[in-house]
Amino acid sequence: MATIEVSGKSYETDEEGYLINLAEWNKDVADYIAKGENVNMTDNHWEVVNFLREYYDEYQIAPAVRVLTKAIGKRFGAEKGNSQYLYDLFPYGPAKQACKIAGLPKPTGCV
Amino acid sequence: MSDIKKFMFVNRKAPYGTIYALESLEVVLITAAFDQEVSLAFMDDGVYQLKKGQQTKGIETKNFSPTYRALEGYDIEKLYVEKESMEARGLSEGDLLVDVTVLGKKEIGELMDQQDVVLSF
Amino acid sequence: MLHIINKSPLSNGALDSCLRVAESGEILLIEDAVYAATKGSALEGKMKEAMDKLKVLVLLPDLEARGLADRIIEGVATVDYGGFVDLVASNKNCQSWL
Known part of the structure; x- marks a missing residue:
């Protein structure tokens, strides 16, 4: 267990930096985690992060990359529903980085 | 992957009382990531996993x-429920939180x- | 298909459920499920009925361990560990019921 400090408040994370309590998540925490991942958050990044939060809220899991890619394409159009687009936004993988920034656990099956 | 196999997960335990239901679901999700043909069968108390309106805050x-x-x-679209198990628990299709195919005991056995692989939980 | 049962049928529903859905194939009784293969148990009638559609086998070392090797229901075949392996290999698929 580790903690991160964001604007005077501390948050628990696991040893890889994933937030323990997803209810504590907010935009400041997301920005902080993104900085640690060298990701500069743009509107396109937020679109994916917010989508992941919605998905988790509805299904109680973080989607596998293949499932996320398909769902993003359905929602935001084919030009965004491909792995090239998602890996451009999150170079170390949408599952690893976007979920972490969104305050979600790692997707099931992602080691 | 060219070698696609037919996997069936047979779920026979109620949720929460034991870890089987949750473990099965996790293995199902992992298996699906490998592009296999996956189906789920719910029989005995496993049918309770699909009951609508579960509220677990209190536990x-x-x-x-x-x-x-x-x-x-x-891409797992095949969820089968054994009719006899469902009816023995006073449940009907309308009580379930997802679309399923209800099959009689013989048809479940034939499936x-x-x-290629049957995993029992 | 090979069905493998390892729980006592008198305290667990796995054998019942298996017999309910299985229409053909083989059932191998191992560990505490070997009690289902013995004469005079409450299940004897049900097992005899099942043998019309399924081949029933029992793992002899497990039956011997429980002191019941002399009480096998007629028509139930016995296998040793090598026979167990052969059964798994000769069937297209198998299910280990929990």
């Missing part, structure tokens, strides 16, 4: 029932015969 346990609705997005 401080994660409610994983919404995840069954995510399975369609994982099992047709699989």
Whole structure:
């Protein structure tokens, strides 16, 4: 267990930096985690992060990359529903980085 | 992957009382990531996993029932429920939180015969 | 298909459920499920009925361990560990019921 400090408040994370309590998540925490991942958050990044939060809220899991890619394409159009687009936004993988920034656990099956 | 096999997960335990239901669901999600042909069968108390309206706040346990609705997005569209088990528990299709195919005991048994891999939970 | 049962049928529903859905194939009784293969148990009638559609086998070392090797229901075949392996290999698929 580790903690991160964001604007005077501390948050628990696991040893890889994933937030323990997803209810504590907010935009400041997301920005902080993104900085640690060298990701500069743009509107396109937020679109994916917010989508992941919605998905988790509805299904109680973080989607596998293949499932996320398909769902993003359905929602935001084919030009965004491909792995090239998602890996451009999150170079170390949408599952690893976007979920972490969104305050979600790692997707099931992602080691 | 060219070698696609037919996997069936047979779920026979109620949720929450034991870990089987949740463990099965996790293995199902992992298997689906490998592009295999996956189906789920629910019989005996396993049918209770699909009951609508589960509220787990009071037992401080994660409610994983919404995840069954995510399975369609994982290309797992075949969820079978054994009719005899469902009826023995006073349940009908309308009580279930996801679309399923209800099959009689013989048809469930035949489906099992047709699989390459059957995993029991 | 090969069905493998390892729980006592008198305290667990796995054998019942298996017999309910299985229409053909083989059932191998191992560990505490070997009690289902013995004469005079409450299940004897049900097992005899099942043998019309399924081949029933029992793992002899497990039956011997429980002191019941002399009480096998007629028509139930016995196998040793090598026979167990052969059964798994000769069937297209198998299910280990929990």
